[in-house]
Amino acid sequence: MVEDSNPILQDEWPDDHKSGVVAVIGRPNVGKSTLINAILGQKIAIATPKPQTTRRTQMGIYTIQQAQMMLVDTPGLHKARNRMGEYMMNEAEFALRDADVNLWILDTSEPPSAADGYIAQTLKDLAPNIPLVLALNKIDQHQGDDYSAFTQLIEHERAYPISALKGDGIEALVNHLIDLLPEGPRYYPVDQVSDVTMRFIAAEIIREKVMMNTEQEIPHAVAVEIFDYKDNEARTNIDAIIYVERDSQKGIVIGKGGSMIKQIGTQARHEIMDTIERPVHLDLRVKVLKNWRTNESFMRRVGYRFPKKEDK
Ligand SMILES: Nc1nc2c(ncn2[C@@H]2O[C@H](COP(=O)(O)OP(=O)(O)OP(=O)(O)O)[C@@H](O)[C@H]2O)c(=O)[nH]1
Ligand SMILES: [Mg+2]
Incomplete structure (x- = not known):
């Protein structure tokens, strides 16, 4: 783990x-x-052994006394085969294109x-003037110490x-990323670790558990909609719908x-409970929505923010 990103920070930040x-x-x-979860020391983004887990950008906010770094998690770059892939x-x-620093x-x-x-x-092509840092990951599975093919x-x-996964080498990487950031103010409160809502994280945790428990095309054919999310005094009640295509x-x-x-449901409920630190009642239903991955209005409804036509 790297330096604690925790709320025991002073309100004032230094001039530099x-x-x-x-x-x-x-x-x-x-x-x-x-990596983003490891830097933050808590899980804000789901991760699975299956490719194309992350579908939309999501920010992890790492705050220390002298810096605030917004880490943008992105979907893996690959050849798009449908509207979801293009998105x-x-x-x-x-x-x-829009970053202060790119981390590949x-x-x-x-x-x-x-x-x-x-x-x-x-x-x-897209970011020729933005400083680029490489992270050579999974060294626990790399033979030898020659990385020239990558560099x-x-x-x-x-x-x-x-x-x-093991947390090795992360501190030096984080320190260098902070060195490369421009001078600027603290934009987010010290206790804010992400830009997404707990409602979205709950949907993602459910999707992660479906992805972990299924094979082949199912992990990619799943979308989760939180139908109802209510906190009462005793617990949080969540009704969710798992959509598949067939x-x-x-x-x-x-x-x-x-x-x-x-x-x-059991796996997701436990993880949501650990995340929000209160009891959770989770109700899951499964529905078929044929070809939802070509259905833009549905994808918007479940949290994928397509740009408006004029912004494209
Ligand atoms: N052995 C090993 N496995 C790792 C390491 N880092 C990540 N993994 C595993 O690699 C798999 C993919 O991790 P993710 O964090 O979901 O990868 P991602 O780049 O976000 O993937 P997408 O969201 O699909 O683009 C998971 O099973 C991780 O546990 C590492 O340093 N060593
Ligand atoms: Mg990911």
Whole structure:
């Protein structure tokens, strides 16, 4: 873990206080969300062994006395195959164009791929003047200590071998990212760690549990809508709908005699409870919505913020 991002900070910040946005980018499944959770010391973004877990940008806010760093988690850069994929790519490209610093996460457990070449080109085209730092992740699964195949991909400020999962090498990386930020004020209160609501995080936790418990195309065919989210004195009541694209997928998510949905519900409820630190009642239903990944108005409803036509 890195220096505690905690509320025992003074209201006043020093004159040379730094603040800015770091876009965290890379291929799907390289560990972007895992790294942001590790830097913050708490889970704000879901992470699974399946590619294309993150679908929209989400900010993690890291605050220390002398700096505030907004880490933007982005969907993994990949070739879009449907409206959802296009949306994800827009989100990532928008973030990397607009950052103060770009942080490119590479997975060193395997050699660089054509997809990494594509990312190098995207960075050169869209963000040629933004400082670039490389994080060489998953060093716990890398043979030896030669990382030249990765560092040769593009000109960069510095490269840091890290393990986001084990927490190795993160402190030096964070210190350098802060060095690269411009001077500026503290934009967010010290206790705010993300820009998304607990309602959205709850939906994401449910989606994570579905992704972890299912295989093949189901993880990508799932969307979660929080239908009702109410705090009463004793507990928080959450009604959620899990959407899939086909009847057969619905059957799998429900499972024999409801066993799968029960397991998903138990896992999600425990994690939401740990996050909000109060009792939770979670009600899950599964519905089929054919081809929702091409349905923009539905995707908007479940939290994917498509730009208005005129902003495109
Ligand atoms: N061995 C190892 N696994 C890691 C490390 N960092 C992340 N992982 C694993 O890699 C998988 C993907 O992690 P995520 O954080 O979801 O990756 P991501 O880049 O956010 O993926 P997308 O959201 O799909 O683009 C998870 O199973 C993580 O536990 C690491 O340092 N070492
Ligand atoms: Mg992610």
